[in-house]
Amino acid sequence: MPGHLRLSTRIAGALVGFLLLALTAIGTTLWLSWQLEGSAAAINETGSVRKQEYRLAMLLGRDPGAPGGRYARDARAQIAAIDTTLALIARGDPQRPLGLPPTSTIRTSFDLATLRWQRELRPLALQVLQARGDERLPPLRQFLAGVDDYVGQIDTIVGLIERDNEVRTFWLRASQLALMALAMGGTVVLVYLMFSLIVDPVERLHAGMRSMADTDFGVRLDVASRDEFGQLATGFNHMADRLEQVYGSLEDKVREKTAALEDQNRELALLYDGAAFLQVRQTLEPMCEGFIERIMRYFGADGASVRLIEPSNDKVHLVVHVGLSEEMVRAERCMPVGDCVCGEAAQGRHPVVRLLRAMPHAAPSRCAQAGFATVSVFQIFAQEQHLGVFSLHFRAEKSFNDREAALLETLGRLLGTGIENMRLAAREREMAISEERNMVARGLHDSIAQGLNFLNLQVQMLEKSLQDGDRQEAAGIVPMLRAGVQESYEDVRELLQNFRSRLEEDDLNSALRKAVRKFRAQTGVDASFAADGSGGPPFPREDQLQILFIVQEALSNIRKHAQAGKVLVRVRDGQDFSLSISDNGVGFDCAAVPAAGDSHVGLHIMRERARHINADLAIDSGRGTGTTVRLHVPSAQRRAA
Incomplete structure (x- = not known):
């Protein structure tokens, strides 16, 4: 055939x-x-x-x-x-x-x-x-x-x-x-x-494979036809040629692969070290200094800097620098966007690598005067927000391949994320302080300010009685003044104690038990604390403080108004968190609370704190039946520490 x-x-x-x-x-x-x-x-x-x-x-x-x-x-x-x-x-x-x-x-x-x-x-x-x-x-x-x-x-x-x-x-x-x-x-x-x-070509192919298994890469098969076995023989010969070539250069390949793996390991180590360092809570300057020290050590740079952009006036501010002369630092501490190499990179929002000897300028740049031959500038991004640039200065000519450029861009995004996280943490602290101050101000206004207003009215009435010569009326006003001053003093003392409240080792139950014990010692009321379950995730520290403040406010209301002889604070901590403060006092009409205005300031403060931690606050009371305050945090709304 x-x-x-x-x-x-x-x-x-x-x-x-x-x-x-x-x-x-x-x-x-x-x-x-x-x-x-x-x-x-x-x-x-x-x-x-x-x-x-x-x-x-x-x-x-x-x-x-x-x-x-x-x-x-x-x-x-x-x-x-x-x-x-x-x-x-x-x-x-x-x-x-x-x-x-x-x-x-x-x-x-x-x-x-x-x-x-x-x-x-x-x-x-x-x-x-x-x-x-x-x-x-x-x-x-x-x-x-x-x-x-x-x-x-x-x-x-x-x-x-x-x-x-x-x-x-x-x-x-x-x-x-x-x-x-x-x-x-x-x-x-x-x-x-x-x-x-079939059989004869397969035998020849099998013999060739046995020879190749014995590392005889010089074996070749005769191509006697152009059918499938002929194509197999041709492919076998090509494979033998390739294997002979690869085997001859195997050591070089292994050496190249080893070098590539070492480079990748160094890159991963730099990324891991940089990410771990940037996650540590610290201020801006130490963060940027640690960042540029790591990339300078990796790339062998002779100088580096981090500059942040001020969007309001299009200025680039020098935050940290290493290896730059004092003259350069003074001249470039704050420069317009678009000025010099760093300003151009900040304006264009793309990496820039410049060989200073090849730049066609009549007057050399400050980097060239300082003895640098190469300046490379890379962007700092947080998500899509452009925060600034960081630069590497080399006294010899330096170029970056695609892998190194991608690594530097990734590091720039890591730095941007660290800076943005630091700013967000600062804003969060400011908001928490502002919110707490608002609550404190309202507490002072709605408790002590009312007491002082009452005392002011009583003093005016006393002054009028003395002017009229009505000593009997003046004598009746003096005990009321003494009681008002005492109540204001106790309010101030309680507020100061609440301000000094701290959690011991993030243990909410211990803090609540301590608050109940202090209430019992101050008032002589039979107060007890009970805790059931421990299956839920721990609350963040701020949420635990809010829960502690709610309990303290409830105990304060009991001291002032309830005339109770027995108090029970109970915590049920499962997937859902439940807290109840019960007393056997005189109670009050819950339906009349919205119309009472400022007379129930403590209840409004407790509700605000409950909303702050995504909790539900309910009050069950009636005249002569005591009062129960219930706080419930469902598992879906519970924030873990």
Whole structure:
């Protein structure tokens, strides 16, 4: 087969060729056997004509007897049977099968025999049946005289068919022998083809692979064809060439990969160290100094600086610097955006690397005067907010590849995130201080200021009574002044104690237990504390302080208004956090609280603190039934420390 054909095409072609030969041999055998079977049936049917002719002769030779008797019916039936048999043989029957051999001699002989029956013997037989008495003898003698000759003619036809069968039987045997030879020869040829097309190439490929497994990379396979195995051999040779080349330069590759891994490890170490350092809470200058010290050590820079942009006046301020001259620091401590290399980079918001010797300036820049040959400036971003730039100065010419540039950009974003986190923490502290001051101011205004206002009114009334000379009324006012001063003093003292409240080791229960114990010591009221469960995450310190202040405010209200003899503070800490402060005092009408205005200042303060920690505050009270303050923080709103 042509070597340029595909392996699948050659195998399929060989198999299809053998299949066609086998189908031809099998078809020939089937056709010959079918012909032999039809010829055998034709011999039987043709031979039966002789018997039928003799039977008809016997029936015609009998005494007819009465007209229309059984003799006539049998004779006529025999004539019809002969007609049917001759017609069946001439027509053939493919279902049996039955048919004369397709040779002109046999067909002509049979046609002549049929024509003789139709024109000679059959009319004579009918004349015998139609004649009466002695009139039957002449046609009967003629019929009997022609029957022997006709039967001989039929014998001749049967002999021709038998000889034709012998020839066809010979060819059937020959075709069967050819089919056997084809099967054996085809098997041998297919085995040879399989070995030559598949087994031998696979063996050669396997031998080559064994040699290559033994590090013999010089082995090559002969490409004898362009089929799949030829392509495999070509690919194997290419692979061997590549492996030989790679194996020869393996040490260089390993050395390059090791160097690349070391560079990547150094980059990761720098990123990790920088990220860990920038997460530490510190002020701006130490943060920026630690940052530039790390990148200077990594890149071998001779100087560095960090500059932040002031958006209000488009100024770039120098925050920290290392390795820069005092003259440069004085000149560039605050410069407009767009001035010098750092200002240009800050204005363009993209990295800039400048070789100062190649800059076409009439007067050298301050960096060049300081002896630097290369200045590189990279941006500081926090999310999409541009905060400033940081620069690296080199006394030799320095360039950065894509990986180093990407590393510096990432470090710039880390620094920007650290600066922004520091600013956010400062704003958060300012907001917390401002909010706490507002609460303190409201507490002072709504408690001590009211007491002082009351005292002011009483002093005015005392002054008026003294002017009027009403000593009895003045004497009644003095105890009220003393009670007001005492209450204001106690309010101030309680506020100062609340301001000094601190959590011990972030333990909320310990702080609450201490507050209840202090309340019991100051008032003599039977106060107790109970805590159940510890399944929830700890609160942040600020939220714990708010909860402590709510309890202190509730205890203060109990001291001032409840006239209680027993107080219970209970904490249930699970996935949800629940706190209750219950007393058995006089209670009050909860429905009247919104209309009471400033008389229930403590309740408003507690509600504000509850909203600050995303908690729900509920108060259950009635006149003569005591009061219960409930604080609930659901798990969905609970902030973990």
